[in-house]
Amino acid sequence: NAGVTQTPKFQVLKTGQSMTLQCAQDMNHNSMYWYRQDPGMGLRLIYYSASEGTTDKGEVPNGYNVSRLNKREFSLRLESAAPSQTSVYFCASSEVGTGGAGAFFGQGTRLTVV
């Protein structure tokens, strides 16, 4: 019973490098999300996907791109990493719409950009 699986768990990048964070869920949820969490800032929504084939910007989308590959997988790409993108990244999934059961989170990816 894996739930939401993120890879990698830790990553160090040099400024300007690119990378893709992978996320997969096995709960047959329609909605998937990428958040970043910084000290004192709470969870901030980067992008979300309400269903396969759709993606929308959240609060802090600049510097990121996403792909909803299929219902299970939602990836986050940093094209040219910057030190300001040092953060903990969480992927989550949920049932879409009001009355949904809330989102379930992956283990997180701790990213450091030097």
Add this chain to the structure above:
Amino acid sequence: QKEVEQNSGPLSVPEGAIASLNCTYSDRVSQSFFWYRQYSGKSPELIMSIYSNGDKEDGRFTAQLNKASQYVSLLIRDSQPSDSATYLCAVHNQAGTALIFGKGTTLSVSS
């Protein structure tokens, strides 16, 4: 104005006391509300959901919702040191397609 507001704390209570955590939200049409617990270095864990005005109880946890006042609260009875964590309030956006989080309240329960 941020959509979901919480006092950052820390909120300190002695073991066995009631901890009261509060949250306000700005979008009047929000319909779904959630409380998450996050231990240091871990991912957020869903502990309560509430959709209707009033109280919802689950073990030592009670969620309270007042849509007219745009206010959600979480009460933790008989607080234990293991309850020490950051508690995050989350609200669905207007379209119901994304969860918006507050910054969280840090709770410390002393034995």
